[in-house]
Amino acid sequence: MQNNPSRRDFIQKAALTAGALPFLSFSDTSASSVAALPPIIVFSKHLQFLDYQEMAEKAKEIGFDGIDLTVRPGGHVLPERVKTDLPKAVEAIKKAGLQPLMMTTAVEDAQGTDEVVLRTAAEQGIKYYRMNWYKYNENESMPASLEKFQKQVAALSQLNSKLGLIGCYQNHAGKLIGASVWELYQLLQKANTEYMGLQYDIRHATVEGGMSWENGLRLLHSYIKVLAIKDFVWAQEKGKYVVKNVPLGEGMVDFTIYFQLLKKYGVQVPISMHYEYDLGGAEHGSKTPSVDKQVIYDAMKRDLKKVKELWTQA
Template identity: 75%
Template structure:
């Protein structure tokens, strides 16, 4: 991507890339402070109290460029109904003037319902999907478990290649496979790199990485296909230290340093905006949040403005 291109050009390229090859290379060298703001998607988990049409219209009204649509159990689209319902959701998103850039799924294998989800997504012009997280098996050595999952990821990447899809494994704090960036690096070693990579989540990377998150970013930056954005602080609750999610820019994530490094590495891929702090249940995907919907929309707009400010100033 040329450094001089406009934001409109960038979003148009993103649209063209949906259902095609990844639209941005992450191998460019040199810092680029003027890098265009990447396309910003709303994670539809936080709008699951709205139907497809209302969700898409509200996302456009708030100012998003696209939607990261939940296609998983308890999501906007149920996997077993993907052939019937995903086309309806995609139509609503397009009608609102947005791009169906990505879906978030429970995909783990290249067979069965998982394969149906991916084939339907590809047919609808979706470009990216986030897969499910793997779990370590209590009865197996961790290294053996990783090698087994590595083969599943390889098979998925080969299916992705035939469908012109790009899969993403999200780094996630905790005990799941992929809390450590080195685990994800291992998972991707035999995969088709053009069609399988990382949804890099700086919140989770900071929770797990502490002072070393920059090493994890350095390790995986060429594999990043999507960015997930949110913030957190460590807080004491009932005498224990816990991770507490907070609005963007109010927490411990060093977005200035993070965005400067992304620009330096040339990582300029779509961003999925996550809202995990208290929003009356909308943060967890509730279909009946306990607060006024306007509060949810205001939070989304506030973080959207903030991420643009942080990106521009980095």
């Protein structure tokens, strides 16, 4: 089920994928160890106010190892323009000395535009993608909806195996399918899990799992292909408690136990850094954020430094 290479293996495979392009340095390329710091990439949603070249150069300057590129409606690359624009984005990322390791998409099945997006990504050497979330159909039973989407995930996994891609479904707090760990488990039961798994988001897992998130991680750890990292607190607003996103390490996520468990389970996969707290709209993918760009860059540097510290100390 698991596709969790060591950092060194990951780098070597990515270098082969890139062909003649030298795979530039990660911060830690020591001998393989389950405790080695995984590659850390940035979710380009938060840099959508920059063009491809500026985005890639700034990500490199900040210290990221690669890009999690938005290839979806409103993203850096629009699905209907994927054949022309994705190669341009990938070229800019490589030119900056980074790898286009991952993309975040609206892919839901193995047909139509979704198939074109995946085939184009495979041609460009992208390895991982995050798919869209499924929603329950109000006119059918929940088990029936899950069974239908389970088949779609299985079909995607078969296409992934032909293309050499690894698909990821993200757990997300709320009413979307996948808030519950058992929904995620069910979705993957008919899939080829070498090529289909999870983008595991500890922020959403903690919101939904409360004190039981460790059980959820125990159930799902072998399916994890990518990690999404962010933090939150429960805050009171207008007499109600709401989830408020905060900088990494300032919230309720127990990163010490979380990272210890990831090391225990041997989960060695790329980390996609998300910045969902107030950054003048950049947290939502704004192309015209209301704060100075340097505020956004400083936040990215701070959280990048923090995740490295937390991983090392765990």
